[in-house]
Amino acid sequence: MKKPDYRDYSVDDLSRDDYFRSWVIDHNHQSELFWLNWLEQNPDCTDKVQLARAFLQALGEKDTSLPSSELDQIMTNILQSNPARVVPFWQRTAFQLAASLLLIIGIGYVAIAYLQRSDDSIGGLQADSTNLTNSDFVETVNTGAQLQTIRLQDNSQVQLYPKSKLRYPKQFDPNRREVYLKGRAFFSITKNPRKPFWVYTDQISTQVLGTSFLVTTTASNAKVEVHSGRVSVYRRNDVSREQQTSKSESAGMVLTPNQQVVFSNTDKRLVKSVVDRPINLLQTPEIEYIFDEAPITQVLKLLEKTYGLTFIYDEASLSECYLTANLTNESLFDKLNLICKITRSSYELVDGQIVIHSKGCDNK
Structure with a gap:
């Protein structure tokens, strides 16, 4: 079935769309992959999608058992009682629209908390891929001048550099381990072939089984340097695309010790090279x-x-x-x-x- 042109949809239209609700309310995996991929291709629509999603999640917090027909009626009643709805979405600020919708139903605080989590969470909407709530995550910011050691639930260890932030679940998903990084961190990962470890940044995703490596992110680029073991590095949009198509061919770049990959926001591609200071992997007399x-x-x-x-x-x-x-x-x-x-x-x-x-x- 051909999908409609969602770029022309308003917040109202999105909130009524069955496929959008399937993602937000029912947590359907196929719908989730579609919308995450769609957002990557239409980043200018992020605010609109977040507001529609916040609205439906706010209703869900009120009563998660509400049927679609009742959700439709609530939406209709709200919009009919709000004369300001005749003003086109793009002529109003996101804050005004969110307030006009959510304050009327008396649960604006839920959406505000959700939007704040969406803005602050590392990795954006993809951080919700495991359907964990905000309370299931720990977020650590290194405000000091020294490295900060974080030991994860699986005994993996992270050295978080100053002015960097790591977001990770208190308990990992049964099938995979995922963390979200802004800044710089050195990872020493406990090996578990059945449970790959993923590090997400704004630009790239890194998959490992058990190894040690350094990840650095800035506004202009991202870099992964491998000290031991082997990692696969992907552009963020390639990961969701491969998950959606289920292709056996991977767009990832494999790195071994003393190799690095750099992703530049300018040309949007991964470039593999040798690290600046290769270390001895073998103690040679x-x-x-x-x-x-x-x-x-x-x-x-x-x-x-x-x-x-x-x-x-x-x-x-x-x-x-x-x-x-x-x-x-x-x-x-x-x-x-x-x-x-x-x-x-x-x-x-x-x-x-x-x-x-x-x-x-x-x-x-």
């Missing part, structure tokens, strides 16, 4: 980084093993290249700069991998 006429290919294989990154190079062109140097206290990129200088090579970062370009070494 210092003596192994003291080289005396060592083949460069041997050096690069050691770097791969130590940092868990993929190096791409032509072994034939590097077959006559050797290194004599002490690289014990050098960072990965300092090591690479020295290697490339000695071997007259260069490197670039492509899709989270390190590509070495070399024309070979003339040792004659």
Whole structure:
């Protein structure tokens, strides 16, 4: 059945629409996916949808057993008793419309609480996907100058940075674990293959099973850096679209240790690269980084093993290249700069991998 053009609907029209009510009142999963996806495609209609949703939820708080016919009658009575309804919605402020509708039925406080939760909750309307109420969540804001440690119900640990906010349920859903972040936090997630862990921000969604990673969000971009394990990062609108279509093909980007992905609000795409400061994943004895006429290919294989990154190079062109140097206290990129200088090579970062370009070494 073809859906109507909801962009032309008023708050009144939305409140009467069966498919809209199916989402708000009956918590129908299919309807929920449709409306979340529709909002992502029509963000300018968010205020209108929130007001219609707040109105129906306010009625629901009053009496959740009201049949559709009675809801229709209540709506009709309210609108007929309110002469201001002839003023088009777009010519009035959201506050005035909400007040005129909700104060008449004496339960305006319910909608105000709901709207406040919608504005303040991290991740917007998608935060309601588990049908949990506001009282089921804990919201922590780090107002101090030091990292704040939060231990979740599943023993996962979050290091919340200053001026950052985390919203999470007191008890996780039986099938998945979901939290909502604004700002920056380092996550150490307890492994549970049957219960994926999701971190939602305004721009991206990150799915993990058990790993440690850093998530940073700003007004202009979002970034995920992996320290251990493996994560999948998605654009927020891709997640709801995949859930709606049930496709096996995923639009997520897989990250492994020392890789990162950045989402920019400007071009709306995910870009994978190597983290700024790769860490040692393997405790290598210092003596192994003291080289005396060592083949460069041997050096690069050691770097791969130590940092868990993929190096791409032509072994034939590097077959006559050797290194004599002490690289014990050098960072990965300092090591690479020295290697490339000695071997007259260069490197670039492509899709989270390190590509070495070399024309070979003339040792004659």
